[in-house]
Amino acid sequence: MLILGINDSHDASACLIKDGKLHVAIAEERRQRIKGIGGFPGQAIDTCLRVAGLRKENIDHVAIATENIVPTNIHNLTATLTISDCWRLQEDYFYPRLYENREVKLSEVFPDFYPVGDMAYPISKIPFITTAEVKGSEMEDIKNMRLNYTSEYFGLDPSNISFYNHHRCHAYYSYYINPSKSENMVIVTSDSGGDSAYTSINIVNNGVFKKIHDAHNSLLGKIYTSTTLLLGMRPNEHEYKIMGLAPYASEFHKADPREIFLDALKVEGLDFVKATDMKDFFFYFKEKLKKFRFDGIAGGLQDFVEIRLVEWFQNIVTETGIGDIVFSGGVANNVKANKRLCELDCVKTLFVPAGPGDESLAIGAAYCVIYDKLGPQKAMEVIMPQQNAYWGSSVDTNDNERFRNDPFVLENYQRIDNCDLSEVAKVIARGEIVALYIAKMEFGPRALGHRSLVTDPSNTLSMRKLNDLIKKRDFWMPFTPSIIDECYNDYIINPKKIDSSYMTVTFDTTELGRSHLKAAIHPYDYTARPQKVTKETCPTYYQLIKKFKEISGIGALLNTSLNIHGKPIVMNPTDLLDEILLKGDIPLKYILINDSFFMKK
Numbered sequence: 001m002l003i004l005g006i007n008d009s010h011d012a013s014a015c016l017i018k019d020g021k022l023h024v025a026i027a028e029e030r031r032q033r034i035k036g037i038g039g040f041p042g043q044a045i046d047t048c049l050r051v052a053g054l055r056k057e058n059i060d061h062v063a064i065a066t067e068n069i070v071p072t073n074i075h076n077l078t079a080t081l082t083i084s085d086c087w088r089l090q091e092d093y094f095y096p097r098l099y100e101n102r103e104v105k106l107s108e109v110f111p112d113f114y115p116v117g118d119m120a121y122p123i124s125k126i127p128f129i130t131t132a133e134v135k136g137s138e139m140e141d142i143k144n145m146r147l148n149y150t151s152e153y154f155g156l157d158p159s160n161i162s163f164y165n166h167h168r169c170h171a172y173y174s175y176y177i178n179p180s181k182s183e184n185m186v187i188v189t190s191d192s193g194g195d196s197a198y199t200s201i202n203i204v205n206n207g208v209f210k211k212i213h214d215a216h217n218s219l220l221g222k223i224y225t226s227t228t229l230l231l232g233m234r235p236n237e238h239e240y241k242i243m244g245l246a247p248y249a250s251e252f253h254k255a256d257p258r259e260i261f262l263d264a265l266k267v268e269g270l271d272f273v274k275a276t277d278m279k280d281f282f283f284y285f286k287e288k289l290k291k292f293r294f295d296g297i298a299g300g301l302q303d304f305v306e307i308r309l310v311e312w313f314q315n316i317v318t319e320t321g322i323g324d325i326v327f328s329g330g331v332a333n334n335v336k337a338n339k340r341l342c343e344l345d346c347v348k349t350l351f352v353p354a355g356p357g358d359e360s361l362a363i364g365a366a367y368c369v370i371y372d373k374l375g376p377q378k379a380m381e382v383i384m385p386q387q388n389a390y391w392g393s394s395v396d397t398n399d400n401e402r403f404r405n406d407p408f409v410l411e412n413y414q415r416i417d418n419c420d421l422s423e424v425a426k427v428i429a430r431g432e433i434v435a436l437y438i439a440k441m442e443f444g445p446r447a448l449g450h451r452s453l454v455t456d457p458s459n460t461l462s463m464r465k466l467n468d469l470i471k472k473r474d475f476w477m478p479f480t481p482s483i484i485d486e487c488y489n490d491y492i493i494n495p496k497k498i499d500s501s502y503m504t505v506t507f508d509t510t511e512l513g514r515s516h517l518k519a520a521i522h523p524y525d526y527t528a529r530p531q532k533v534t535k536e537t538c539p540t541y542y543q544l545i546k547k548f549k550e551i552s553g554i555g556a557l558l559n560t561s562l563n564i565h566g567k568p569i570v571m572n573p574t575d576l577l578d579e580i581l582l583k584g585d586i587p588l589k590y591i592l593i594n595d596s597f598f599m600k601k
Contacts, residue, residue, distance in 0.1 A: 001018075001369075002058055003060065004045065004048070006150070007361040008064065008069065008146065009361070011358040011359040012038050016052050016054070024052055025362065025443045026047045026393065028042075031047060033567060033575065034079055039119050040074075040119075040150075059154050063362075063366045065362055067163045067165055074121055079117075106130055107129075126142060167197055168211075170189040170329045172364040177354075179387055187200075187204055190329045198272075209371070212319075220309070223285070224242070226282045230282070230286055241477060243336055244477040246302035249293075249299025250299075252296075253292070253293050255300070257299070258300035258304055267308055269315055272308070309340070313341050317347065323348030324348050325341075325351070328356040339527065342498050351499050352499075353389075354446070355444025357445070367383060388537040391443040392571070395437065396572050399572040402574055409577070413600060432462070432590055433590065434592060436452045436454055436544075437450075437576065447560065448482075448501075450538065453561070454482070458515065463519035463558060466558075470586055470587075471564075480529045480531065483530050483533060484549070488532050491510055491555075493508040501532055506528065506529045507527065513528065562576070
């Protein structure tokens, strides 16, 4: 059976699964070059079909994640709003509705709004409203529009198209993708909301799912996102900046904000209970936090999330008696909280998959089809767990030729074909930055060495050059190390052997790690969000790090995504050309595209 999975909300994506094997998965943002874009992922679908050598009519079943989508996500509002717009949304829309009992319409606040990007769905037929404005059968009408459009797009009978619950998709994705399943596992999901829930808890016994709880007051994600905006950063994108800032806060400055957050949301058993006077997630904290410093707010917020997640996970283990846990959903992107969860005595193992946010819902939906049609036991036999997250497209031949023959490249770069990786390693050892564009593209928000910028992890000057000239990240934000497996334990403290393949968990570092990786760890608390690299999962990247070790004695590279700030990770060489090289103000001297090495003349 050939199944195509779709997420048509924000962070839209598509995937193809044939007879249980995940062949390809692509986020729509990589094609349209608009970060977090939502709506029908037409271009991602086209890429999936092209990579697999298939046509629309070959598809047997389409699985769509999330039964009832927030209309604004189809309009791509989340990916469109500036920080100023986000404040306007709060002050001119939500405040009068919540605090003045006025029926303000979203179209009145943004009268000139029109979605950016290629919106495949007939946008004019979808009301420009939030869930607060939904009336009567509007949500069902939107669902029918999605069904009918998909049916016509693929030429499929509607009986071969299925919708699946948002949190079920999160749970099924993270469970089946896990290469190390135990007989009994708990699958925990937590995010800012989907299909009227914020969390779910499932017990899986020998492949049989049993949902034991979902919660509607688990507002960890909502509170974190709202506070991100209060601190002047873009919600649904810059939460990681808060996470990076938090360790700098002193106990003195974060103690009071932490108590404000803790008073707002408590854990009772498997449930969360919010403060009765908390009407919303923005103005409530705007008032209560107005006297505190920005770093104290960030530190207090991060402490709050860690404390409440720890309490919740302890209660989950007590309730289920199971210490093998899989965690997904947007909140699972909080790598520092994941560190605290790993350190709990009651947690035996913790697996956080690549791309635990909504981009992976398409894969989860496809797995739901297999589970429902074949049953749990057969699904366990058929669905193949993944050893890596390189599920995207390879280097496109036509795009590669355009890059190689572009006048700018011909004039400014010397090309060496069939390049020995030792030569690339020597360049890195000299403190230079190298762009890597090799093999299949990674899935999810983290670059895993195939669409990356890399440099010497011990050289803080190289780190500053990378940041100041290319990435332009906030000064407090750490980079991350990719470490070959034989050197991993020399640098990282991970006694439970928690999976480190996808940069989804943070760990403490050893003394040697603090020396060899000083440019690729958090400069204040010396933690790292590492990627363990093996020759089986990513052979070319492994060999490059190995060659670098032979020269430098360091078995790691500093790794960050190959993109400029605010843009998705590059998909094709032409993205690299158009968005970085031709901009003129971003000096990139060395580029490896498969085995061709480009050096600035």
